[in-house]
Amino acid sequence: MTSTATTSAPATTNPFLIGHGLPPFDQFQPDQVESAIQQLISDLTTALESLEQTMAPTWEALAEPLTQISERLGWTWGVLGHLMGVKNSPELRSAYEAVQPALVQFATRLSQSKAFYNGFKKLAEDRTLSPAQQRIVEAAIRDAELSGVGLEGEAKEQFNQIQQQLAELSTQFSNHVLDATKAFSLSLTTQDEVAGLPPSLLSLAAQAARDAGEETATAELGPWRITLDIPSYGPFLKHSQRRDLREKLYQAYVSRASSGDLNNSPLIEKTLELRKQQAHLLGFDTYADLSIARKMAPSVDAVEALMEELRSASYDAAVKELAELKAFAKAQNSPAADNLKQWDIPFWAERMRETQFDLNDEELRPYFPLPQVLNGLFELAHRLFGITITAADGQAPVWHSDVRYFAINDASGNPMAYFYLDPYSRPAEKRGGAWMDECIVRAHTNLEKPARLPVAYLVCNQSPPVDGNPSLMTFREVETLFHEFGHGLQHMLTQVDYPGAAGINNVEWDAVELPSQFMENWCYDRSTLFKMARHYETGAPLPEEDYQKLLAARNFMTGNAILRQVNFGWLDIELHARYQPNGTETIWDVRDRLAQKTTVLPPLAEDAFLCSFGHIFAGGYAAGYYSYFWAEVLSADAFAAFEEVGIENEPAVQETGQRFRDTVLALGGSRHPMEVFEAFRGRQPSTDALLRHRGLKVA
Structure with missing residues (x-):
């Protein structure tokens, strides 16, 4: 495997400049960053200017050498960005902020090269290009146009300044959320304050207290430290019997990064204003139009039509669910029943779920230890796609001792790909959420013989091991792991030879969630679940009755769950399509106006969740949060293909799995997502499966 041969560098070499192969994570230091980036940009500028002078409009003389420049930049910038996410x-942070302007400036220079743009326009006329090459060339032309290649003089200068400012704002936004999350904690010292909390949370909270200097803290006696990190925050809201403490924690969570030095409100306003200016410079009416120009959805109207279809299908169900929740709380003699607040919903929903389905999330945790869940996940990958996954720890340097490394082999035992897994929450240095990212992209061209194998980063923030036990996962954490692994599969099982369309590259953003959401469905599959759901101490399988309860509870409060995502997606589109920054209406006015049709419990005045909405203000989802639903239409319909042949029909499942691998996972960005979907499904997608899976439509 050519890509992983270089795992270390000579002591005199700056490791950030290696530029290929596995990153030597045991060697990186922040003080190496600035000199590395200066050297890198100097070298790449020389290469870029030389290529502009010498290139011819052919694949070999333009696309291939330009790919080398882009990948060289991407390797260093990718490593730096990865470390910002997992080892902040x-x-x-200081080193990154110092070099970010130069990196953005070079990337802008690269994307605005008229020589390359004109070269690709000529290359597009070449009828000997393969479909993958044609897609890459078309994307290069479109991306250059959307990066301002056609701008001149003052307009170009303004556009480039906006690019710089947006990059800086994104980094600031993300840092503020991380710092605000880290800054708040609840210190609990009495049994009354921890009433109702499950043992797993008490252990985690005692460990957090020990980490904060309370050396004698224990799960039984405390003190306990509750944080805004999801493995702590989520269970506390579900189980704490102290309504006043739930309110305090909820208020802190939804107001993160909304005041003082960490206030993201001005950053949001500035970001929206700059995005709008950028869109206008490129000839678009709104930033939403600019964003959708790169996506599968044809227009803002089409996105809003999907939002409305899902809203109208779920709204009445959500109203009914809330009424039932209030009635349940009243039956339990809750004084809050007539006036349930946001911090009451998770608590009473969990009590109602326990009563209705006799199902307790915490009681299921012992059946989902991470090692066993990985076994079940890897067996499913073997069953569906014929691949074998084995531990390869020690074959690659890692950034933290908890990080694992795995190899993927084909049916003949030949290596196909590798991936890192960083599973646990580390709130002091790791941003929240879960994600997959590229470490190395597949390539098999004249420049890469044999094929360069792909390597992925899979990052989660699940409950860490506590008190000598393995990580005992909630079922939602299991689903999250399957989700990120689905992204990883598209990156790792690609058969496209060109990096520009291999894996997730050149896949329209609103189709990229297809394989990830597809994989989540398998968490409920009997065969898959029983392979991974085994008690971490006894090895006993999950009781059948608990499996049936999981199935029955799958769509509990589904109306509210869908409405919540519709609210996020529509708010994102509204802010980028119609909102006028610094106008008469504020972002909070927009939130309240939309909430009238997309929520059944109006947001609190103090709710500033937009200030921590990293997906759209520090990630790639600006005017694209709807993508989760757009892709869920595809993923639910794709899973329905397996239901139609019979999930227990092993030969048919394997045949369908192979077809999914050969299309959705293998073709990457080499063809339009609709073509890829039709190649797998034999027809256009339908929303029927999504609504049925979500419990809103009878089969």
């Missing part, structure tokens, strides 16, 4: 520190 004041020193690294």
Whole structure:
């Protein structure tokens, strides 16, 4: 495997400049960053200017050498960005902020090269290009146009300044959320304050207290430290019997990064204003139009039509669910029943779920230890796609001792890909959420013989091991792991030879969630579940009755769950399509106006969740949060293909799995997502399966 041969560098070499192969994570230091980036940009500028002078409009003389420049930049910038996400520190942050302007400036220079743009326009006329090459060339032309290649003089200068400012705002936004999350904690010292909390949370909270200097803290006696990190925050809201403490924690969570030095409100306003200016410079009416120009959805109207279809299908169900929840709380003699607040919903929903389905999330945790869940996930990948996954720890340097490394082999035992898994929450240095990212992209061209194998980063923030036990996962954490692994499969099982369309590259953003959401469905599959759901101490399988309860509870409060996502997606589109920054209406006015049709419990005045909405203000989802639903239409319909042949029909499942691998997972961005979907499904997608899976439509 050519890509992983270089795992270390000579002591005199700056490791950030290696530029290929596995990153030597045991060697990176923040003080190496600035000199590395200066050297890198100097070298790449020389290469870029030389290529502009010498290139011819052919694949070999333009696309291939330009790919080399882009990948060289991408390797270093990718490693730096990855470390910012998983090993954030004041020193690294300072170094990153120092070099970010130069990196953005070079990337802009690259994307606005008229020589390359004109070269690709000529290359597009070449009828000997393969479909994958044609897609890459078309994307290069479109991306250059959307990056301002056609701008001149003052307009170009303004556009480039906006690019710089947006990059800086995104980094600031993300840092503020991380710092605000880290800054708040609840210290609990009495049994009354921890009433109702499950043992797993008490253990985690005692460990957090020990980490904060309370050396004698124990799960039984405390003190306990509750944080805004999801493995702590989520269970506390579900189980704490202290309504006043739930309110305090909820208020802190939804107001993160909304005041003082960490206030993201001005950053949001500035970001929306700059995005709008950028869209206008490129000839678009709104930033939403600019965003959708790169996506599968044909227009803002089409996105809003889907939002409305889902809203109208779920709204009445959500109203009914809330009424039932209030009635349930009243039956339990809750004084809050007539006036349930946001911090009451998770608590009473969990009590109602326990009563209706006799199902307790915490009681299921012992059946989902991470090692066993991985076994079940890997067996499913073997069953569906004929691949074998084995531990390869020690074959690659890692950034933290908890990080694992795995190899994927084909049916003949030949290596196909590798991936890192960083599973646990580390709130002091790791941003929240879960994601998949590229470490190395597949390539098999004249420049890469044999094929360069792909490597992925899979990052989660699940409950860490506590008190000598393995990580005992909630079922939602299991679903999250399957989700990120689905992204990883598209990156790792690609058969496209060109990096520009291999894996997730050149896949329209609103189709990229297809394989990830597809994989989540398998968490409920009997065969898959029983392979992974085994008690971490006894090895006993999950009782059948608990499996049936999981199935029955799958769509509990589904109306509210869908409405919540519709609210996020529509708010995102509204802010980028119609909102006028610094106008008469504020972002909070927009939130309240939309909430009238997309929520059954109006948001609190103090709710500033937009200030921590990293997906759209520090990630790639601006005017694209709807993508989760757009892709869920595809993923639910794709899973329905397996239901139609019979999930227990092993030969048919394997045949369908192979077809899914050969299309959705293998073709990457080499063909339009609709073509890829039709190649797998034999027809256009339908919303029927999504509504049925969500419990809103009878089969």
